[in-house]
Amino acid sequence: MARSKSLPTAARFYLVLMGLFLVGPFVPLVIQSFAFQWDWPNLLPSEWWFTARDRARLPLGWDYVLSPYSRLGEAVVNTVVIGGATTLICLAICLSAARVLAREQFAGKRAVEFYLSLPLIVPEAAVGLALSVIFVRVGLAGSYAGIIIAHLIPTIPYMVRLLTAVYQGLDPGFEEQARVLGANRLQALRLVTMPMLLPGILAGCLFTFLVSTNLFLLTFLLGQGKIITVPTLLFAKIAGGSLDASAAGIALVATLPGIALLLVSERLLDGRIGMVAR
C-alpha cells in the first residue's frame, strides 16, 4: 500500500499542525536548557551555557543536571522502580478483577464498578493528606512500600476499566474451542487468551506507568521529602526559583521515561496485533 502518496493536502496540513503542536512546547525548553541568559526582547539567548560555563565556579545548566549534586540519577531510578512495581501490582489486581467484571453477573456489580472508579472523583490531595497521617502511624510514611500503595489508588481505576473492556471484547468461545481441541487450561491461557489480551494489557501497563511516574502530590506527601522522584525534584526546583537552565534540563529528562516506553510499547503492540490478526 502506498499510503504516503494517497494522503490529501488537507490531511498533510493537519499532520504537520499536529506535529508542531506536540513538538512546539519542547522547543523553548530545549533552548532554555542551553541558555545562560535569555531575556525579552531577545529571540534567542544573549549568552549560551557553553560560553559561560568556563567562568562559572559551580556546575551550571547541564553540568549541574548531569552531576551527582542534582540527584537526578537517584530520582530517575526511584521513579522507574516505583512506576514498575506499581504497574505489576496493579496488573495482578486488575487482571482478575476485570475478568470477573466482564464475564460474571452478580448482585451489586454496578456498585462495585462505581466503587472502583471512586479514586478518579476524590481529589488526590484529600487521599494523600488522609493517607499520610495513617501511614505515619503505621510506619509506612517515607517508605517505598507506602508510595507504591498510594500510587495504586489512582491507577487501579484506569487499569480495571481498560482490562474489563478488553475482556468483554474477547469471546469466551475461543478458550472453549481450544479446550475442546485438547489444550489444557494452562495451554489455553498461554497460547490463546494471553496473546489476544496482550495488546490491552500492554496499553494498560503503559498508562499505569505513565500515571505513576507523573504523580507529584501523593509521592510528595507520602515520601516525606525523603524519597525523591523526578516530579518531586522538578517541583522543588521550579517552586522556589524560576525556570532556569537546570530546571529546563530536569524537565526534559522527566519526559524521557515516557517517551522511551511509548517507543518500546509501540513496537511490541505492532507486532502483537499483527500476530493476532493472522
Add this chain to the structure above:
Amino acid sequence: MLLRRHFLFVASLLASTTAVMADEAAAGFRAQFLAGNLSWDDVLTQARSEGAVQFFYWGGDDNLNVWMDSVVAPAMAALGVTLVANRITATKDAVDLVIADAAAGRTIGDGSVDAIWLNGENFYTLKQQDLLFGSFARALPNAVNFEWEAADARSQLNLRDFGTLTDGAEVPWSGEQYVCAANRAQLPVAQTPHTFEDLRAYLEANPGKFAYIKPPHYLGNTFVQQVLYAFNPDGTGAEPFQQAIADLGAAELARLVAPGFAYLKQIEPLLLGGPQGAVRYPEDAAAAEGLFRNSEIHINCGFGLYAVATKRANGSYPQTAEEIIFPAGNMIKNKNYLAIPANAPNPAAALVLANYMSSVDAQVTKLDLVGYPAGIDPWTLELADAAALAAAAPAHFGVTQDELDANIAPDTNASLVDVIEATWLEYIERGSRLPLEEIVANAVAKLAP
C-alpha cells in the same frame, strides 16, 4: 495554606487517640544534655552511635545543593555522621512533618526530622506547639562565634526571630538583608530612588515600572513593613513594631500604619499593570525575577545581601543589574536559623550538625560558594577568621558594604505580621471602604487565639 489547615486538622484528630511512643535512650540523652551533664565528647560519641542526621532544607538553590553535598556531607562524615540532606519544596513541609509525627505520638528518638533550616513563622509555629528540642544553641562549642550579650544591640538577631525569643532553641545559620536591584540599562544612577517618595516620583515619570510581591508572601509582607516603618507618624521607624499586638493594641497599631497604607493605596495605579487599569502583584520571587529580567520592572527587591553577585554569575540577572540603597534606613535585616524538633530521631547528630554549621569553616565556604551571608558574628571571631570571612564575601555592585550596613532595620514582631498582612489584603487587595481602624480591629479580633 488551605491544604495545610486540612492536614493539621486530620493530624489533630488522631492525636488524642494515639499512645505515646518514646525512645528511652534518646529521651535520657536529651535530659542529660539540657541539664548540662554531658561533655561535647559525650555528644560526639552519641552522635556516632546514632550514625545519621535527617536535615531538611529548601532545595531550590543549585549552589546550596552543591555546597551541602560537596562540603557539609564530607565534614559530617569525618565526624562519623551521615548527612541525609532532604531537599524540600517549602520549609513548612518539614514543620508539618514534625507536627504530623507528634500527632502520631512520635516523640524524641522516634520522629523523622532532626534539623530544619527556618525562621519567622515556621519557628513560631514549632515554639507555640512546644515541638522544639530545647535550649541548645549556647551549649554548642561554637556558641562563642555569636554575640549573646543582650546589652549589645547587635545580639538581637541571635536572641529574637521576628520578635519571637529564640531561647536557644535555634542557632543562627545565615544573615539576610532586604536589598533592591536596579537594571542600569533602564534606570540611570542619577534617577535612583532612595526613599518611598523618590519611588513615587520615579513611577510618575515611568508608570508601571515597579511591583512588589503580593502579601501574604513574606517578601511582600517585608516590603509593606518597610513602608510602614518609613511613614510611622511618630518618626520612630521600626521601634513600635517590635512589640507584640497584645502590648501595642489594635487602635495604636491602626494609628501607626495609617500613613503607610495611604501611600500603598496611592502608588497602586503607578505599579505594574496600573497604567492599564489592572494592577498586577507578582506571586513570588520567581515571578518578580522574570519581570525584572524581561525589563517589565526596573527594580526588583528581595532578601539577598549578595543576590546581585550570585544572580549575575548564574545568568538570572542581567549584567547591568546593580544594588541600590532603598528604602534608605529601612532595609530589613534578619537571620535564618537551624532548629531541632522535639521529636528528632537523632538528637546528638543534630547537635553535631548545628555545631558544624556554626563553625568558621562552614560559614566561610558557604559565603564563598553559595553567597549566603554569615550567620556568625565577625566581631566575636579571631582576627584571622574574621578576615577569612571578609575575604570570602562576594562583590557588591554600585554600593558598598558600609552603605548597606548603615541602612538596616529590624523585622516586625511576628504577631503583628499577620495583622498587617490581613489589613493589606482587606484594604488594598479587596479595596474595602471601611475605615482603616475598623479593618485593623477586625483583623486583630479574627487572629486572636
